[in-house]
Amino acid sequence: MSLQPTIPTVAVIGTGVIGRSWIRVFARAGCHTRVFDPDQTQQSKAIEWAESTAAVDERLGFLAVGGAATEKQRIAPCASLSEALVGAGWVQESGPEALETKQRIYRELDAAADDAAILASSTSAHDMTTIASGLSGADRCVVAHPVNPPHVVPVVEVLAGRTTRPDVTERALAFLESVGQTPVEMHRYVPGFLLNRLQAALIREAVSLIGSDVASAAAIDAVVRDGLGLRWALMGPFGTGHTNADGGAGEYYRRYGDAYRALWADLDATPEFSDRVIERIHSGTEAMYGPDSAAAVGEWRDRLVRGIRRLKADDPAPTPETGGA
Numbered sequence: 001m002s003l004q005p006t007i008p009t010v011a012v013i014g015t016g017v018i019g020r021s022w023i024r025v026f027a028r029a030g031c032h033t034r035v036f037d038p039d040q041t042q043q044s045k046a047i048e049w050a051e052s053t054a055a056v057d058e059r060l061g062f063l064a065v066g067g068a069a070t071e072k073q074r075i076a077p078c079a080s081l082s083e084a085l086v087g088a089g090w091v092q093e094s095g096p097e098a099l100e101t102k103q104r105i106y107r108e109l110d111a112a113a114d115d116a117a118i119l120a121s122s123t124s125a126h127d128m129t130t131i132a133s134g135l136s137g138a139d140r141c142v143v144a145h146p147v148n149p150p151h152v153v154p155v156v157e158v159l160a161g162r163t164t165r166p167d168v169t170e171r172a173l174a175f176l177e178s179v180g181q182t183p184v185e186m187h188r189y190v191p192g193f194l195l196n197r198l199q200a201a202l203i204r205e206a207v208s209l210i211g212s213d214v215a216s217a218a219a220i221d222a223v224v225r226d227g228l229g230l231r232w233a234l235m236g237p238f239g240t241g242h243t244n245a246d247g248g249a250g251e252y253y254r255r256y257g258d259a260y261r262a263l264w265a266d267l268d269a270t271p272e273f274s275d276r277v278i279e280r281i282h283s284g285t286e287a288m289y290g291p292d293s294a295a296a297v298g299e300w301r302d303r304l305v306r307g308i309r310r311l312k313a314d315d316p317a318p319t320p321e322t323g324g325a
């Protein structure tokens with residue numbers, strides 16, 4: 001992977017689960033990555049984590065030989081917010097999700113960051129219009145919401161606030177692409193953005209099916225893992241529809257429109273989500289993977305996701321230019 005970041009120096013502010021993974025994204029891509037967390041113990045742990053996962057990636061062949069050492073040299077731990085912001089053209093804020101905390105962090109960022117810096121937030125919930133309300137630099141603030149962990153899963157939802165300058169959004173999209181992510185622009189705020197809304201729609205039905213004993217956790221997971229999910233690793237619902245009728249997506253959705261309308265009317269809008277149902281999900285999942293297996297399954301998942309991404313890079317989907325005609 002040879003990348004040319006459009007912004008050479010970045011600051012990662014907040015180094016929990018998401019911030020530490022952003023460190024990997026930026027340093028791996030070639031950015032000078034300045035790091036700050038007010039909890040300096042957490043900051044040290046995050047940098048150790050970044051270095052050790054880079055070493056594992058090098059061993060697995062996801063980084064070139066010597067790549068982990070080069071990545072490490074690009075990471076600069078900082079003792080204060082102002083130190084971290086020196087020279088940074090992109091600031092990736094990944095502090096706690098509480099709105100008041102985000103607003104306080106943004107006041108500090110706006111006061112201390114270079115005038116030209118873009119202030120991006122990893123928030124999963126808030127609209128930038130609300131986070132940056134009243135700031136003189138609200139026009140350089142934008143949501144850049146990753147999927148966990150962003151150094152493995154590339155999609156980033158990009159959402160401007162009402163006063164964000166269009167050139168800031170354009171530069172944000174270009175920068176995220178230049179560091180190897182897949183930025184997706186949203187046109188307006190909706191709770192959950194795109195990914196969590198789509199995920200919530202599927203989980204709602206899965207919870208309903210297990211809660212009403214239509215099938216086991218193993219059966220429901222198998223349908224997604226070895227059915228829907230195999231296609232979804234390559235294409236979304238519209239691309240899938242495109243391949244399910246010879247005439248493409250239009251023919252498919254016209255032909256099955258009534259069937260989908262009937263199913264939507266039958267779906268359970270508010271399934272029971274009680275301790276009873278959650279216990280059934282938990283025990284059913286442990287039956288698949290074993291007790292206390294979350295970390296091992298997570299490592300396996302991250303390794304195989306990288307393998308899938310490599311396959312897709314080696315054999316990309318047809319485009320209008322390459323053969324869609």
Ligand SMILES: NC(=O)c1ccc[n+]([C@@H]2O[C@H](COP(=O)([O-])OP(=O)(O)OC[C@H]3O[C@@H](n4cnc5c(N)ncnc54)[C@H](O)[C@@H]3O)[C@@H](O)[C@H]2O)c1
Binds near residue numbers: 013019036148
């Ligand atoms: N965890 C996920 O799956 C996920 C996915 C996408 C987006 N997000 C979003 O990313 C952000 C971070 O989530 P997380 O899961 O990494 O949380 P986390 O609790 O693991 O990490 C938060 C970090 O922020 C630090 N912090 C506390 N006060 C701070 C301040 N004033 N300035 C800077 N840093 C401060 C904490 O010390 C901690 O290290 C949140 O907005 C969250 O919604 C999380």
